Amino acid sequence: MLTGRDGLLVEARAALVRAAGAVLLGPAGVGRTALARAAVADLPPRLFREVWITATAASKEVPFGALGQLLSGGHPALHPALVHNTVLAALRERCGSGRTPVLVVDDAHLLDGPSAGVLLSLVQARAVRALVTVRAGVPAPDAVVALWKDVGLPLLIVPALAEDAVATLAEQRLSGPVSRSTTQLLWQWTGGLPQLATALIDHGREVGSLVRDTDQWRWRAPLVVPAQVADLLDRELDRVGRLGEDALAALALGGPLPLSVVEAAASPELIADLEQLGLVRSEQSDDQILVRLRHPMLGAVLRRRMSPARRRRVSAALLASTPQGTTRGASAMASALWAVHAGQPVGSAELLRSASLCLYADPTASEQLARRARERGGGAPAAVALAAALVEQSRTAEAYETLAAALRDAEAAGDRGAQVTVRVALARHRAWVGREPRQAYDDLLRIRADAEAAGDAAGRAEAAAVAVVVQLFSGQAARALHDARELLGATPPPAGQLRVTLASVAALALTGRTAEAARMGRAAVRRSGSSALPFARGMAAAALAFAELWREPIPTGPVTDPAAGRWPMPDDPLVSGLSHTAWPIFDGYAQRVSGDRVGAISRLRDAVAQQADGEGLFRSEATGWLAITLAEDGRPDEAEAVLREHPVDAVALVPGLRPWATAAVAAAAGQRTRAARLMDEAIAVARTSGCWLVELGYLIYAAHLDPVTGPTRYAGRIAEAIGHVDAERLVTAGRAVLALAGRNPTVLLEHAHRLLDVNMSGEALRLVDEVTRRTGTSDSARLFADLRTRLRAAAPGDPAVAAGLTARETQIAGFAARGLSDREIADQLVLSVRTVQTHLGRAYRKLAVTSRRELSDALRLVG
Template sequence: MLTGRDGLLAEARTALVRADGAVLLGPPGVGRTALARAVVADLPPRLFAEVWITATEASKEVPFGALGRLLTGGHPALHPALVHSTVLAALAERCGSGRTPVLVVDDAHLLDGPSAGVLLGLVQARAVRALVTARSGVPAPDAVVALWKDAGLSRLLVPPLTEDAVGALARERLAGPVSRSTTELLWQWTGGLPQLAAALIDHGRDVGALVRDTDQWRWRAGLAVPVQVADLLDRELDRVGRSGEDALAALALGGPLPLSVVEEAASPELVADLEQLGMVRSEQSDEQVLVRLRHPMLGAAVRRRMSPARRRRVSAALLANSRRAPSTRGPYAMASALWAVHAGQPVGPQELIRSASLCLYADPAASEQLARRAWERGGGARAAIALGSALVEQGRTAEAYEALVAAGRHAEATGDPAAQVTVGVALAGHRAWVGREPRRAYDDLRRLRADAEAAGDLAGRAEAAAVAVLVQLFGGQAARALAGARDLLEQAPPPGAQLRVTLASVAALVLTGRTEEAVRVGRAVVEAVERAGSSALPYARGMAGAALALAELWRQPTPTGPVTDPAAGRWPLPPDPLVSGLSHTAWPVFDGYAQRVSGDRAGAISRLRDAVAQQAGGEGLFRSEASGWLAVTLAEDGRPDEAETVLREHPVDEVALVPGLGPWARAAVAVASGRRARAGELMDEAIVVAHASGCWLVELGYLIYAAHLDPVAGPARYADRIAEAIGHVDAERLVTAGRAVIALAGRNPTVMLEHAHRLMDMNMTGEALKVADEVGRRAGTADSARLAVDLRTRLRAAVPGDPARVAGLTVREAQIAGFAARGLSDREIAEQLVLSVRTVQTHLGRAYRKLAVTSRRELSDALRLAA
């Protein structure tokens, strides 16, 4: 559990050897005792001898209670004036002559006053070297505080582990690589407390919650409270009393809550006390203060010991408050139906269905519970669809199909044609996303659309048409999907269908090369769903943001990517507070692809492995993209065997947003295996598929890739077709890469270098390196050769391996963090890199989180320590 503590270990040891000692301060579970043991373990035994004293709640009630083992005469009978000399004599006897006594006092905040006074006297007299541990955030005897304020002991704060340190701890205990998403979960669940993290890792391995998947350890279960730490957390909870535990119960059931809500369950003074104890933390969010538990494992401990009566009482209070001041989104909207169920209060089927949809990805088991209750209470087809979605998310696809079939029979028996169409559309979606048969699903939807039109069911017709557009889009037919979307939008469909086809049109516009229009439409739809508030599901709002990010990916060097819940990760979400108490993380499937585009292969591989595992479950709309992009990146990294394994275990199938993805992935494997001729054939196949689908942006990407397969003849062979594709594509980053290939065909080193520099400015390090390498081979003068070497050196310094990247930062995050560490303001950085201030702030915020710092002052040290 000393992973990530090297610096503290060295500081504490130096303080003991060269000065009078140190005080280690930190929250419970942070590993103060383990750190103290490691410090004294390496002291030379011929020079130092340690004596341990542990203070407890029981010893605190007795004068000199903590010093009992050093008071040979028995402390009740000993005069206080003699205690100091008696302790000195006992230490001399235990340590022997010639060795310096090291007095280790564990949990010094629990010392009784007289014992603390003796300790302070020993330190002030320099009779001992002292190593003291104490809990932060709780009162301690004045004499203990005086140890660092007056007596000169070094005050060393023992912080929680960083995310990277938790990952290192997990790798050490599991003896293998750990997925990035699992590291994020372990870190957030435990608050970076090594005692909790180690216990959770061991528990997960023992019960099978941690499994080896896609060559990494991955967490595949809900959060649990290991037996090893249950007592520790229970002791903390025992200290807060009934009112305090009610406040904690509200947070455990409702996620982060407004301060006013928590203060209704407990007085403002008690909330302040809970924050001082380190059990809750507050943060400013928009125009209100949100309060959340210190870490989600504490919430799990609260729920574990929560009686049915307390759950009912607290849920009723939360529900009453939400009805008095309803929130348009966030924890209230997601949890209100669950609160009603816990409180035993009536709740209508429509509210149950909505809540089931809201918690579908975050808690599919709860979603199933709510949807079943809605079905039993007459929720009809919509309830059955919600139930089917929850079952699919849990991998119970056969049950989901049966639930939809049963709903169809019910609609037929009751003579409800609209419900029959609704269920039919859901069954077609099941065939497309679960059965992976988009073509047959599209035929089903065409029949349903015709049936609905014949019956005069305009809403059903629009619903079938909207899903048909999505099926075409994810069947690799972006141009046709775009035409269908525009046709439907001209008919003013209902809001739900309108939102879906508009989102589909944004993605289709990107794939067909019209990114400027895609950005314009994407921004409009994001603004629309934000205005819609509670009427727009978070998954629709999240997908709107993801569609806009996709449009901006090929236009901006560092687009702001979508975020997700680290516990699920399959779907993008808006940045509302999560009811789980976790913080958002980057959406792996997008983040991995964006890092691949920027040249960060290591980062891309890590994120795309997560994406493959996440998309393997549920509907997995982006399953093909995750596995195809991972295989390509692994192959480019010289790992064709791993790439082939990915394609074999997670094949690219018919549900793929990107046409020609399968041949491209196989071509990348062929290149890495030395079969360039076969790779060329496969790339030509991918180009034909992309062209037939009307996806000019995808075709241009494939043409660029194919041209680089043969650096000598390839650029000239594909230059004309690249020029034609550029005429249909306005994505600046990709167009720049295409023009660089045309420059390679021209064989002018000066022009080639200019394009390499443009690619570097566009944060496309991999493409820039390809061009720079060619310049080096073709340089006609000493100057151009020197410039090529200089450029390649700078480019290779930007790829994974530098200190900041080892700490988990992307190329752009490392670049911005470096500028910030040198004192540049956000605006100065933005001007230097030709970015918006908002983009700089976004990347700097991510760098802060990854490096576990909160200010520019700490950045320099954090980057230095990462080296």
């Protein structure tokens, strides 16, 4: 089965059966040959017989070279006028009487002129049906072009696969679910070309780059280029010549570059030719044109082919074409590396800034730059930068030893400033790597006191700023906010000021003051500008998104580099050549809030795997939210396994997260009393920390655990918390719970509609479920029907939305309702039987049915 080609297959087969054939046009690696094979495979054998001809560069050098197999007399001796009839006679002899010859010509752009002329004459005479594949972006003989321009054969463009098609291809090759981040990587790395994607998937599984992790296949290694892909791309690059490869090398070393910079290595005409060949693409970005490679795998092959001399020459050209001090974003990340490759002197300050710029996008390059800075006398800052790069690569022991050695050196030299810098870095290491935030906070207080006693204002401010962040991630939002305001009043240095401001935004949101948090977050994003480090700018966007999550029905989430999705990144061109994707941890949580459990689980699985490495600031949130969502989806065993493998630890932004997650698992396992006790514990932790927004969320959750008595039991505290929280979405959910304490279906229906208005369909459906259990049949039916109408209006054309079914669950449920067995459904959709059973089980639970007969009736009701 071909993935993502159903429409093209139908068109190609129809053209062969009903007309004279078709031309398949697409770039190298797009699967033209596979599509042609699939198109002729199901032709009725009693009516058609295909004959394959493959043109090659070698056959192009010989007149009629491609037709040799059909010229029994030898083509050099034949007069061109006789070849048409000779070929036709050979085709008819092979096909037999009564069957129409289907001439499949693969890579027709490589046909020699005489062979192309014969092909054209056969099609014009309607003597054959022809299916011709042609590579886009390369010259083809006039006679081949005439097939669609003059004769009128349909020209079917074979495009690269869309991301969802690459995801389906990966799931088929791996026989299991694939993480969204991995499919995004595969799609971007290969440009959606199925030949490259298939080779990369197979190679990744063979060498262990693709691993089964958190119940999904995940890519956990740098980009590798399989041998067969390298051969294919090497042949493409051999055609562009030295100057063309210099231009491509510039993009491989620098990522997306302004057109003016690329033109330093190539003429505008050559760049246009490279774009015509499909090797590069250009796009408008703000006030400039950016040029990038067609796909990052091409960059990996270019870097492998690049000799030291070419690397030096191209890097020097890039530096010369970029005025000093004007680099920013991706170019700034690469500029120091260009200087290193070009053999030009680079100061330690520039090396360290570049190391910081590329720390999260390319920690290996960051390590290289930091080591070079240490060699150039970068001192304590270089050691701290090196340790950060090592932590990002999960080489934590090596990072600690680097810092410990730097501290010994600073003490031996009596350099108090360097001692403070390294001690603060060691405290951060203890907090994020050692997962001991309380102890790290005490360390920072001592560093702050020592710096103050020594009159070191800068060291004091640095320790105090980091202490605020550590306090925030110890579940002490109110205290962190208090200390942050004191620091901001004292005007700390710019780097510390931004760090403390971002902590303030998060703390304000957690304590329920989301409007103030959003205002401060927007100001922080503006102030961070393009001069701040990518991490700081990305965290500013993330802090703002978190503040707006409970305010906006569809909040704008932060983005990340799909190859390093652990951290949010600014929306600048990436030096990796990739495009930004949604930050998985925020994306997953936002989907959970909106009621999309399946989507949330997939994204949060990504987040758990990503946060398990490096500093993992949001490790506890990723684990806790995933476990809670799995439990809500009726999968307590999976949720418990997640908590066991990735425990919620002391580093947590959300106070009370551990008892909340444990309560969710207990509730899903039917242990309601234990779940209620744990939720009361979570509520108490949130209140003690001053986090009204978190407490309100916990109170709502606890009330739903016992829909009979819960709303009444928690009504007073929910009303109190609502008075301290200005987050519209959460307040709407809280007021819906207060309405549950009454029994008026009309009022409850109004609250369900309000929940839909703020994009909380999951809460709305839960409200309906609880009312259905507690009210009469007529009221329940009317309430459900009204809500179903609203849900359909929100997602027209998707009848499964009313029942909360995903598209895949709807598809599988439909097959099951028509009587297909699990095995037959699996074969039809190219899935495993286990996957079918999992989706079907979820559909049963959501529709409250236990058999295929009941399933059919339920689907008619919602559809």
